[in-house]
Amino acid sequence: MAEVEETLKRIQGQKGVQGIIVANSEGIPIKSTLDNSSTVQYAGLIHQLVMKARSTIRDIDPQNDLTFMRVRSKKNEIMIAPDKDFFLIVI
Amino acid sequence: MSATGGKEGGKRRCSLLLRPYVSRTLFTAAVCTYTQPRSLVVLLPSSSSRTTSVSHGGPRGAHQRSRQTTSVLGCHSRRSLGGSKVLEKNVVQTSRQAVRVFDEVNNDVTPQPLYQADPGAVQPMLFVDEMSVGSASDQPTATGSFTLPFSRSVFGSSRISSQSTTESVDDEDMFSKRDIPLSFPDVKVKKDTEKEQVTEDMLKNITEVFISETDTFSLLDMPSTFVCVDADEAEATIARNHQYEEVCRVSRDKHVERSVQTLTGTTKNKHVQSNGLMVVDAATNVTVCDMYEPLSDAEQEETAGICNPVKTDHLEGVTDSSRGADRSVSVGSTATTVSASGSLKEVEVKALNAETQWKLIMLSDKFQLCLQTVERSILQNSFHPQLAAYRQLPVLGDPECPVKNEMVDQRTGGTDGGPSLQCLWVFSCELSRGRSVSCMTWNRKNPDLLAVGHGEFDSGNQKPGLVSCWSIKNLKWPEHVIHCDSAVTALDFSANSPSQLAVGTHDGSITIHGVHSQDNRSRGVSSRESPNRHLGPVWQLRWTQQQVSSTGEEKVEALLSVGADGRISKWFFFKDGLDCIDLMKLRRIQNTEIQTGGKRTEMMTERVLTALTPGLCFDFHPTDSSIYLTGTWEGLIHQCSCSNSQQFLETYRKHFCPVNCVAWSPFNPDVFLSCSSDWTIQLWKQHHLKPVLGFTSAQKAVYDIEWSPKWPTVFGAVTEGQLEIWDLSLSILDPVIVQPAAPGVRMTSLLFSSQADCVVVGDTDGHVTVYQLKNLSVGEQSQVDVLEDLICSAASR
DSSP: OHHHHHHHHHHHHSTTOOOEEEEETTSOEEEESSOHHHHHHHHHHHHHHHHHHHHHHHHHOTTOOOOOEEEEOSSOEEEEEEOSSEEEEEO | OHHHHHHHHHHOOOOOEEEEEEESSOOOOOOTTOOSOSOOOOOOSSOOSOOOOHHHHHHHHHHHHTTOTTHHHHHHHHHHHHHOSSOOOEEEEEEEEEEEEEOTTOOBOOOOOSOOOOSSSOHHHHHHHHHHHHOOSOOOOTTSOTHHHHHHHHHHHHHHHHHHHHSOOOHHHHHHHHHHHHHHHHHHHHHHHHHHTOOHHHHHSOOOOOOOOOOEEESOOOOOSOOOTTSTTHHHHHHHHHHHHHHHHHTTTTOOOOOOOOOOOOOOOOOOOOOOOOOOOOOOOOOHHHHHHHHHHHHHHHHHTOOTHHHHHHHHTTSOHHHHHHHHHHHHHTTOOOHHHHHHHHHHHHHSOHHHHHHHHHHSHHHHHHHHHHHHHHHHHHTHHHHHHHTTOOOOOOSSOHHHHHHHHHHHHHHHSSSEEEEEEEEOOTTTTTSOEEEEEEOSSOTTEEEEEEOOOSSSSOOOOEEEEEETTBSSSOSEEEEOSSOEEEEEEOSSSTTEEEEEETTSOEEEEEOOSSOSSOOOEEOTTOTTOOSSOEEEEEEEEOOOOSSOSSOOEEEEEEETTSEEEEEEEETTEEEEEEEEEOBOEEOSOOOOSSOOOOOOEEOSSOOBOOEEEEEEOSSOTTEEEEEETTSEEEEEESSOSSOOSEEEEOOSSOEEEEEEOSSOTTEEEEEETTSOEEEEETTOSSOSEEEOOSSSOEEEEEEOSSOTTEEEEEESSEEEEEETTTOSSSOSEEEEOOTTOOEEEEEEOSSSSEEEEEETTSOEEEEEEEOOOOOSSOHHHHHHHHHHHHHHO
């Protein structure tokens, strides 16, 4: 468990990382390094995106599943690691 | 009917002869004497009783046939038909012979049935038309109010009386009148048939039409209470009537005639109100995956025995948070995918502490995996060009990003110059900082994994050692860290089981660790308890694959080590630890006499003291894995065989300082290199006891040496202060590339990367630097030949 914390700290300390959000499977943020409003906003919006992406993948092949998602924009990049119980967002 | 008959009878009493003819219907003739309506029967629509609206029929009958009282008979059946909607088809075939009515002048005025069962014709309509021919009143509906017939009779009587004056008495007229409606069906039938074939020619044709009368269908047969005078039962009926009159007369006091009217109750409206039904629309979008999940999970759940009671317990356990936590754990771990139950879960989860949830997530393996992936991705972003260079992938210039363009410029600038090294990145972290790198090795299977052993063994203090396994994918943090009790001096990955890492330490023990990502705390199999363990530091380890025996298919792998106690041992698993057998003991050799002069024979005498000299390194022949070379502390290189544990095959003398490293050339199996602390690197040819070539560049001890896996004439050497890359095809006097170490830091070990043109160098500061070789020109002709030529030319000198 300490390792996980350490890893999180390391990621946070990497160059270019703005924030990390860990949200549960409904899109409610559990842990975050950003401020509250951004966290809630990101979590909610990205949750929808992940659901859509996941359903897309699974519609094409039900045995497939989404493992990782990267959204690159002009200003930054959002990395999303979805899972059944949670998803991890790194900006 | 009888009423009208009776009434009619008042006006004109004419007796009609009724000639009965066979008929299944009951005909009762009206007895003309009765003026009063005998029975006014209310017609019930659905009653099966044979009632008829007598008064109904009365006016009709009168209508149709004026005052002929004979109307009773025929009317009866017809009226009954008209009166009731419920047409009881008493399939009574009336044959025309039953009753024939004749009037005074013996005209056959037998009433013809109005209703003729025409199969195709519109019979009810016909019937209605017939009804409406002479009638002005409304339709004879059975559903009329009950009072209607009663009132009808009143009207009927009045009508009749009015009509009686108007209508003529002429029977024939009536007869004809009667015929008119009667002929309607026939006419209508005719018309129908004619319409079918209407052409001008056909019209002119004279067609013969045969009209026949169908049988009478009696749809409702209600026997009348009137009996014909001529009927068989007439006498009986008359007698009964008389009897009745007697009774009435006699008991006039007792019996009072009284009319009764049923009162219809007033209707009462009652309102009932109920609650409106709440209708809730529930809809859901189902995708293919939603359908697939429960199916696949249901199969799994059946086998796993996870049952629904777990879910239902949810609702009960809401209040108890601790229990709820357990439940949610169980739910979280069960594969519940139904969305309804998922919503229940949500409610549960929200009620829970966020802390516990966080803990759950953190403990799950997947989270760690996700973190790892994310970290790697981030680093990949940061170190994109370097990684691309390592992987020898072209870096595409990002048009929007100006920084990348600079890199490209640098790159192009670099190609102009000669061979050079470019530092790509440095593996370093807090853990390894300050600990000198003692050895490095690549993973045999996964060329991205690099194991680095840290340990200070030059100095006296024994700091605990560290093995960090780095991955190319994560440049900032080692994938796996193993803490050792003492300084690590040797490392090697196994080839057969690529996750096994053998670690040799300064205190002489060898431990085999499994390098799995989660397995940080497990202690590997160790040779610590072995009685045969090395008494001094283990300087080198190697997993070798022995020759395949005739029986086995897999190559048996053996772990061999050379230690400071002068033994070369082969290790194997024994009980819980390792045990070894000695392959070779490095005896101290001192040659007393050297006979020189072309001949390479040397006399070696063994001292009485069979002291062992520390072996510092060894290397196995690339093709013949039973032959190996060992470098010793004394500067001797022995060539030995695994099968012969007593004698050396060869001894190569040149160095006078400890031989730090020997390396067979991967391209030329006869050639090997050795480096020593006497500042020299020697190139040897097998079985030649004198080195072919010697290289010196810096006046520093050479710690490590390695052939390039790609170019036969290139090798790298690490001295104390610099990294040297030698290219024998270019120059045998000077290294091609010299990379000075960072100030204050000594380089200690060297590895070539098999994947890329990179060199990995470890230094005393714990940093592992990755350099990329650039512009090492590779000649056109085969490098091996070049080497051969060199050697030959050198040997001939």
